[in-house]
Amino acid sequence: MNDSSRQPNHGTGLLGPNFARRNRADPTTKTEDPGRWVALDESGWDGDQLYGRPRSRYLSIGTVAISDDEAAPIVEEIRTATRLQAAEVKFSKAFTGPRNGPRRSVLAEMLAPGGVLNDRSSVYLIDKHYFIVGKLIDLFVEEKETKQGRDIRNTDRARQMARGLFAEGPRALGPELFGRLLSTTVAFAAAKNHDRNVTVDDFHNVVEEAWTRSTRRKVTNALAALRTTKKEAEEYLHDAHGPDAVLGLALEPLIPATAAIIGNWSRKLGRVNFLLDDQRSMTDTNLDLIEDEARGRSHPEFRYLSHGIHLGELLRGSSKEHPSLQLADLVSGAGYAVAERHDGQANPAGDDLFEAVVPLIDPAGLLSHDDPGRVAYPEARDVG
Known part of the structure; x- marks a missing residue:
């Protein structure tokens, strides 16, 4: 484990001994750190309580292969185009509801082919x-x-x-x-x-x-x-x-899913560094488990993940200080809205964004089929 993963607990809102390491307050940069930075955030997390909660059938994990210095001008472009005044760009606060269609059109254009986020974004869906x-x-x-x-x-x-x-x-x-x-x-x-x-x-x-x-x-x-x-x-x-x-941790899907996502990006980009939003389940111990598998020190819980994955940093940070995490929040929120629409929930954001989001859905996600294109269509459920 390198020095940056031993930083004291700053740059995150999570306090206590479980979050004493693996924090990064400084912006990530494209040139200073070897490997590509990937920012990760989630929408729809319920821990291991996976059944019986309304409007939470899916967990969406959004990732963007981008560093903070690359993300900052994109966030400002979004802020200008959508006239956002908030300190952070958040999907749940600015892109949901029937009145925010114009803002969603800006995001859809960025996620669609030719958009600035298209070839560096991914949505990993989990059907709980x-x-x-x-x-x-x-x-x-x-x-x-x-x-x-x-x-x-x-x-x-x-x-x-x-x-x-x-x-x-x-x-x-x-x-x-x-x-x-x-x-x-x-x-x-x-x-x-x-x-x-x-x-x-x-x-x-x-x-x-x-x-x-x-x-x-x-x-x-x-x-x-x-x-x-x-x-x-x-x-x-x-x-x-x-x-x-x-x-x-057996019923906590965010842990093995993060390990799988690291593998997916590393197979595409080579060495990767991951910056995660400061989510409470991402304790130092859980991040150690994910890193152990990625570095080949296998734990049985993650047997399915292949070896040879090149993971550099695995850190957490606050979206207030990391614009890359704000972009990951937008991607995960868009993925969740589209998944809700697929599950038959009335969702204007899902209606506006599904054409741009569905091609970004990782076919290796935890769905009951191998065709992410099916998420484009509302689907009747027998159980819910």
Whole structure:
């Protein structure tokens, strides 16, 4: 870890020992630091509470490959074109609602092909409900299969199992039971279950009921595998709340998603430096975990990320001091508005921005399909 990641806690609004390192107050520059700077911000974060909250079906992570010295004139251009007086350019404060269409047209032009942000911006979408289903397979079925010497991750069996369960689950089980399967999974696996109010039996009783009532083969097969993982569920509950617990992060999508995003940008640009908005889940410990994987010191939680990723700095900062983070906020906010529109939410911002945003959606994001173009269309949901 280099000297800049050991800076004292300034340049961020987060205080305390969990945020004592990895802070950067000074502007990032294109020439002073080796590698490209990438700014990252999110919209729609709920921690590990992934089910049952309205208007939060998706998490959008916006990234812009840009340093502060490059971002500053773009932010000023936006401020001038939109007549913004606020100290910070924020999507939620200036680009939402029915009256801000002219401002959104400025942003859409910048994000569209030929725009100043087009070829350096990316939107990584996470469908939180699909993420839950993926974790059902990842934490329990894959764990058992691995013990028995079978690799269902790299052979793509795990993903296909999760996609089948997610796509056909509502029809095979009925929306109420499928929703209860998701909500019970969250209640069981979330960090707040440290007091074990939701027991292994509580969790597996719902799995058993779902398996009994399933009417479709893919769902029945996935649940048949899951119902044999009671031992793995017991081990998870024991390990997730111990003194060295990392599995308590299992339902926190922002952590593995950030690791994946680093890999995606590094494969495109080579060495990258990441500046993250000062988000509370991005503690020093969690950033250490992400860096360990990117540098090849692998942790099992991030097994899927390939080695050979070239990560330089991994720091956090405040958007008040970093114009690059203000641009990342605009990209993440635009992505979230478009995702809400896709989920059937009335959203003027999504209507105005989807044509510019959809081509920026990372096909490697955590969606239940490989076609980001589908996000351009509102989609009826069986569960929500």
